[in-house]
Amino acid sequence: MKRPPWWAWFSLMGLEIPCAAMAWAFAVSQSHLVVVSSPWLYQFLFVAVWCVNMLDRVLKVFRGDPAVHTDECLMFARRHCFVICLLIAVAAVTGLWIMFFQLGVVIFEFALLPGVFSILFLFFSTNPYRRGGISPGFGLGAFFASVAFATGAGIPAYFYGSLGGGWGSQLSTSTWYLAALVVLGMFSRERWNEEEREKEGEDSVARDMVALVWMGVIVIYVVFCLAAAAQEYTADAWIYYGLAMAGAFMFVLDRLKKNMPPLMLHTLSWVALIFPMVLSGLLAQASS
Incomplete structure (x- = not known):
């Protein structure tokens, strides 16, 4: 059996979630289209989501499930069992201490949506009676939906958030929670069952659907790049350019995924999202 690569830690420990959360919060904090009162708040919230995701992933490994796709990573996880459990404990204690002793009571209002996502993630990934598996787009859908609806960031904020400081002043919180759950429902389950996944035709259709989704993301954000570039603040244009770049990278990776090991594809996908x-x-900060 081959020795696991060092970057197996990235997939096994779920490091993509806090990295992407920090990158997103940093980019949004440089924008003038939305007002984020406390960007660190949302990064702390994703510590809790990360702990839930990481714990679920590690438990799958120890149960023998193909949580990280390869036998090499299974051997890697069992060999470093003590270190992994120690990191989980430290992350969980740190996250809970920050949320309940540093952020105050207001945490419960903002933690509701990530908490719902965490519960649904565990249900869809561990329910033995489900017909299909968890969708690869679940993580991206949950991440973007929870951050966007919590901070007031995203395309509707271009219209509603420039003066009001977020979506909360436009619609009630419960309305956005409901909308977020609808978005989550679109990403949470695969549209085919396990038997259909084995068919080459269905797999080809699935790959084409992923490509179409990311192509749509690219088109939408390029349009808003041009719109933001025409505004007074040039820093906002860089935010949308970064999102369009992330969509382009994802589209390219989707075309190349047949020639990549699954773990490498998983890692590069998140790197392609975080780097832009x-x-x-950084470009928005330099131009503002």
Whole structure:
């Protein structure tokens, strides 16, 4: 059996969630279209989501499920069992201490949506009676929906959030929670069952659907790049350029995924998402 690569830690420990959360919060904090009163608040919230995701992933490994796709990573997880459990404990204690002793009572209002996502994630990923598996787009859908609806960031904020400081002043919180759950429902389950997944035709259709989704993301954000570039604040244009770049990278990776090991594809997909956000945030900061 081959020795697991060092970047197996990235997939096994779920490091993509806190990295993407920090990159997104940093980029949004440089924008003038939305007002984020406390960007660190949402990063702390994703510590809790990360702990839930990481714990579920590690438990799958120890049960023998193909949580990280390869036998090499299974051996890697069992060999470093003590270190992994120690990191989980430290992350969980740190996250809970920050949320309940540093952020105050207001945490419960903002933690509701990530909490719902965490519960649904565990249900869809561990329910033995489900017909289909968890969708690869679940993580991306949950991440973007929870951050967007919590911070007031996203395309509707271009119209509603420039003066009001977020979506909360436009619609009630419960309305946005309901809308977020609808978005989550679109990403949470695969549209085919396990038997159909084995058919080559269905798999081809699934890959084409993923490509179409990311193509749509690219088109939408490029349009808003041009719109933001025409505004007074040039820093906002860089935010949308970063999102469009992330969509383009995802589209390219989707075309190349047949020639990549699953773990490498998983890692590169999140790197392709995080790098453009950090780059766009730095460019926005430099131009403002």
